[in-house]
Amino acid sequence: xAGVTQTPKFQVLKTGQSMTLQCAQDxxxxxxxxxxxxxxxxxxxxxxxxxxxxTDKGEVPNGYNVSRLNKREFSLRLESAAPSQTSVYxxxxxxxxxxxxxxxxxxxxxxxxx
Amino acid sequence: xxSVAQPEDQxxxxxxxxxxxxxxxxxxxxxxxxxxVQYPNRGLQFLLKYITGDNLVKGSYGFEAEFNKxxxxxxxxxxxxxxxxxxxxxxxxxxxxxxxxxxxxxGRGTQLTVxx
Numbered sequence: 472x473a474g475v476t477q478t479p480k481f482q483v484l485k486t487g488q489s490m491t492l493q494c495a496q497d498x499x500x501x502x503x504x505x506x507x508x509x510x511x512x513x514x515x516x517x518x519x520x521x522x523x524x525x526t527d528k529g530e531v532p533n534g535y536n537v538s539r540l541n542k543r544e545f546s547l548r549l550e551s552a553a554p555s556q557t558s559v560y561x562x563x564x565x566x567x568x569x570x571x572x573x574x575x576x577x578x579x580x581x582x583x584x585x
Numbered sequence: 586x587x588s589v590a591q592p593e594d595q596x597x598x599x600x601x602x603x604x605x606x607x608x609x610x611x612x613x614x615x616x617x618x619x620x621x622v623q624y625p626n627r628g629l630q631f632l633l634k635y636i637t638g639d640n641l642v643k644g645s646y647g648f649e650a651e652f653n654k655x656x657x658x659x660x661x662x663x664x665x666x667x668x669x670x671x672x673x674x675x676x677x678x679x680x681x682x683x684x685x686x687x688x689x690x691x692g693r694g695t696q697l698t699v700x701x
Contacts, residue, residue: 475628511594513675513691514629529688561628571617571636574689576628 472497475577477562483583484552492547492580494562502565503545504574505529505537507558514561520545521567552584587612589678591692598666599700606661606695608676615681618659619689620650623673632674635659646670666699673697 478493496503501522506514516529520539534556536548545564549556560580565572588611598604610616617636621629633644640652650661659676673696677689 511693513589513693514677514689515691516688519688563629571634573619573631573634575631576621578628579626 474498475562475564475575477560477577477580479580480578481581481583483585484549485585486553488552489548489550490552490582491549492560492562492582493544494546494577495544496562496564496575497543498564498566498575499542500564500566500575501542502567502572503539504563504565505535505545505547506561506563507531508561508579509558517547517560549582552582554584556582557584558582587678587680587690589676589690589692591674591676591695593695594693595696595698597698597700600668601665604663604666604670604697604699606674606676606697608659608661608692609657610659610676610678611657612678612680616657616659617679617681618650618652619677619679620644620648620659620661621675621677623675623694625672629675632661668699668701671697671699 475496504519505517508514515531518537520526523542538546562577563574565574590609619634620632623629633642635642635652643649673694675694676692
């Protein structure tokens with residue numbers, strides 16, 4: 472099992488450009504999450520999908536959209552990138568969106584917006 | 586609101602010595618607590634979690650953590666540190682109260698450096 476995979480690993484964008492970050496999991500998990508990691512701030516939740524067909528906003532959703540394409544895949548889209556979106560983005564998944572469930576993380580996508 | 590505090594940005598310890606990485610939390614409802622480790626340029630790896638039961642939780646790589654409800658703490662410990670333990674450690678909390686749907690609240694992270 473590959474676990475949680477993310478593409479691309481690294482991306483440089485110019486302000487105003489758009490891009491989609493891809494995430495896939497092969498653990499048959501129902502719930503998926505997108506976080507961003509900024510220095511000294513820990514991880515903050517952008518969006519999550521409790522189950523296929525549902526998505527909800529997290530702590531910092533502005534400037535992002537998501538699509539739960541199927542049970543395996545959950546993408547994050549930046550429609551018009553801004554320098555404030557320079558960050559490391561992590562996708563995670565869990566069996567269910569429940570308090571006791573362990574979330575498993577992908578390797579991350581490093582995004583630089585110039 | 587739920588929150589996690591990791592009061593130390595950095596912890597330095599000599600190899601072979603015991604290590605402690607501190608975490609305190611604030612939640613409404615029952616807390617469920619997690620520790621994750623992040624090696625350079627890697628994703629977060631799950632170490633251990635406290636859900637209920639025994640306050641001392643044992644996890645991967647010889648780590649353990651003690652849940653203390655009265656002090657709202659969940660400190661990560663290891664009896665004998667290894668140089669390979671050097672990494673960034675995150676404490677996270679969620680709760681059974683409200684509509685969080687498993688949302689994790691992370692601390693800012695503690696950089697552990699183990700010196701040979």
